[in-house]
Amino acid sequence: MEKQLKPNSPSSATSILKNVGRMFTSYPIWNISWVVAFIYTIGSMIWVLNACFTWLPLVAPSSEFPNEILYGGGITAFFGVLVFEIGSYLLVVESVNAEQTTYFGSAVKQLFGYGLTNPEIIIHSTGFKEPFIFTQKSTIKSEVGRTITTIEKIEWIWFPSWKAMRTRHFYDLAFLSAISQLLGTSVFCISGITGLPGILNHLSRPLTAAIYWTPQTIGAPGFFISGLLILLKNQKQWYKPALKTLDWHVGLWSVFGGVGFILSPVFGYNPATGFHSSLSTFCGSCAFLIASLLQLYGSLKETTSEI
Incomplete structure (x- = not known):
């Protein structure tokens, strides 16, 4: 039986520090769990950078360079959502191959x-x-x-069949979480495209609301639902938080990230609340980055799923 480490024991602290070090020195690209976590970490970093391009000029106008929000924000948002789309698909693949993740390579x-x-x-x-x-x-x-x-x-399995999804995977919270993330990201991709320079700056205000902010409004709840399903999956009782389980904290920070990305378009419809929209994106991106780093840590953890 696998030994569980006490959170405050010296051996646990040593194990945690060792695993943190492995995050910078170990790259098991044959393990899809690590690949997904790594991709999400890169994507989250891009989104944090995006939020800096769009929010920092509103906080410190003197730091703004020409077309910073249009080019810096638009281009990083496009690549950020593209990276997340790849990660979301691989997350679905991981969920349907949960028992053999190391065969990915x-x-x-x-x-x-x-x-x-x-x-x-x-x-x-x-x-x-x-x-x-x-x-x-x-x-x-x-x-x-x-x-x-x-x-x-x-x-x-690269592409689960409809029969497999209907009879097995739709009853798996991990799969439902991954599908929710993928669907949300896919809709969000529309905003990633329409937000590019040369497109966004030529849209009228009603059209901006329709094809830039609305896809975010529809897609962002997918991130929130995905995180919520991770929480529920790791709780023995739906009402009792699993505070000692690493994946539960991944879900919690994903929920926070989803809230940030939901609020961003809510404020974004009104140009007068652009500051709040950019701030929401920044907070949501930071939350997703924390979730991704915890996920990356968990993909390298050798001893136990508890912290």
């Missing part, structure tokens, strides 16, 4: 035809739209010298 290499990362793993593909089948072989020699081969088949 082999699946990617097989997908692009670069061979295998582990010579003991054989991957078969039954077609572009079909899941990958991993066959892991282990050889055991008996006392009489005979060789016994055991075969374990593992499915790697």
Whole structure:
């Protein structure tokens, strides 16, 4: 049975510091959990930078450079939402491959035809739209010298079928959280495009409200719902916070981030409250960055899911 560490014990503190150090020195790109967390961390950093471009000139006008909000804000928002879209899709992939996240590297290499990362793993593909089948072989020699081969088949799924979603995944809070994040980000992408320089500055006020602020209003609740589902997934009782569980804190900060991104377009419809809109984006981005860093920490944690 896995040993649980007490939060305030010396061994726990040592483990935490060691794992924090690994965040800067370890890059397990074969593990999709780490890849998702890393992508979200980069995306959150871009959004924090975006908020600085749009909010700082309102706080300290003397620091503003020409077209800072239009170009700095517009371009970083586009790349920020693009990175989040990639991360959100991979989060869905992670949720449907929850039991074999470390096979991600082999699946990617097989997908692009670069061979295998582990010579003991054989991957078969039954077609572009079909899941990958991993066959892991282990050889055991008996006392009489005979060789016994055991075969374990593992499915790697890039695109879950509708039947699988309807019969299994829709009952999984992790999958629902990932889908909510993906749908919200996909709608948010519209604002990422319409906010680019050359588009946003040529839109009338009604059109700006329709195709720039409204997609944010529709998409941002997806972030909030996603974080809320993570909270519920990690609570043994729906009303009892799981304060010692790392993933619960990831969900909590994701909820805070979702609130920030919900308030941003609410204030954004009125040009007079542009300061509050940019401040909401900044606070939401910082909350998502904290959630992403906790997620990155958790993807490297070796001992326990508790803190």
